[in-house]
Amino acid sequence: MPRDIPVIETRRLILRGPEPGGYPDFKATFTSYRARFMGGPLNPYESWMLYAAEIGHWKIRGFGMWMIHDRQTDETYGMAGGWKPAMWPEAEIAWVIWPDAAGKGFALEATHAARKYFYRHGGWEGAVSYIDPKNLDSIRLAERLGAVRDPDAQTIDGNDAVYRHPSPARLEGTQLNHGIEMEIGHYADPLFKPKGWAID
Amino acid sequence: MTPIPTLTTPRVTLRAPKLADFDALAAFYAGPRSRHVGGPLTREQAWRALAGEIGHWSLRGYGRWAVEERASGGFAGMVGLWFPEGWPEPEIGWTLIDGFEGRGLATQAALAAREHAYGVLGWSTAISLIASANSASQAVARRMGARPDGRFTHERFGEMDIWRHPSPGDVADGGMEAYA
Secondary structure (H helix, E strand, C coil): CCCCCCCEECCCEEEECCCHHHHHHHHHHHCCHHHHHCCCCCCHHHHHHHHHHHHHHHHHHCCCEEEEEECCCCCEEEEEEEECCCCCCCCEEEEEECHHHCCCCHHHHHHHHHHHHHHHHCCCCCCEEEECCCCHHHHHHHHHCCCEECCCCCCCCCCCEEEECCCHHHHCCCHHHHHHHHHHHHHHCCCCCCCCCCCC | CCCCCCEECCCEEEECCCHHHHHHHHHHHHCHHHHHHCCCCCHHHHHHHHHHHHHHHHHHCCCEEEEEECCCCCEEEEEEEECCCCCCCCEEEEEECCCCCCCCHHHHHHHHHHHHHHHHCCCCCCEEEEECCCHHHHHHHHHCCCEEEEEEEECCCEEEEEEECCCHHHHHHHCHHHCC
16 A cells, blocks of 8 residues: 555554454454444444555545554554544544543543644644544543534534544644643653652 | 555456545445445445555565456556455455446456465465355356355454365366356
């Protein structure tokens, strides 16, 4: 295929296109209850075809979802990127974090980098995220990314809330951007590290 | 990503699927003829199916081609090598969209795909999974020299017949033209 998927490096992570080796981790999450807000849980056939579709999405749209890897160990933590299958009203910024990797700021770090990439190199003027209203973790992440609920935007099927991301102008070089990067910085290099643990 | 080779036969070209094929594919999957191949699908499901066809190439190194009728340049359907998770064995599959069936295009394209599987990929055998009620598809399998070889039940597609293709050696002995 002519179009190679770009690679993005962040402080702790490296984002690469979905590869065959990442499938078992993808399957573990998408066949589990964790996938309940993302159209799952899927059966093994559906999960494999969705993984294949993640790759095909890149070819069809020229953008798509990256696999999030640890820079040091190459372990996968989840996926983040752009998503716009047929019937999606607007291009979406989407993410999923494997349950074991949650709570470490990886989704914030990866999604912030992916959004920046689309704004700088993809010509995106904005983006939305379609989120199940019960998916509180994702709503929190959308808010930490500076996205705001847009009650007037068209939804996918009426069962999702639309969060609108700040435009490139409202993000680049602003306090919002600085705050996001500071939060990522605290995850990557916590200011207050325990110097040891009490033995008793 | 795996480059998708282009194969040419007298009447069809097998090439990489592209977005321009989508409307015709979605129309097929919305219609009644798709009932044997997991349909009907909504437009959104059909889009993901097309994306999945492309991604299959990356995950397996082979997949299904978009078939173009050379005379008209029209997109005729999807034919090729298919092995998603949960499939009993790699298969040769074919789907012709409405208006291109009944003219031998599927057989010609599927023979080219089988030649690729045996000659380039080194497969030692191949099957095709066909719904019992899909007599048009069974006729294609028969013309290719395949024989019924058991049944398989899929969690989504239900019960299907397994058709076993002649081995690479049998194809070489009989010659392609014996089945065409």
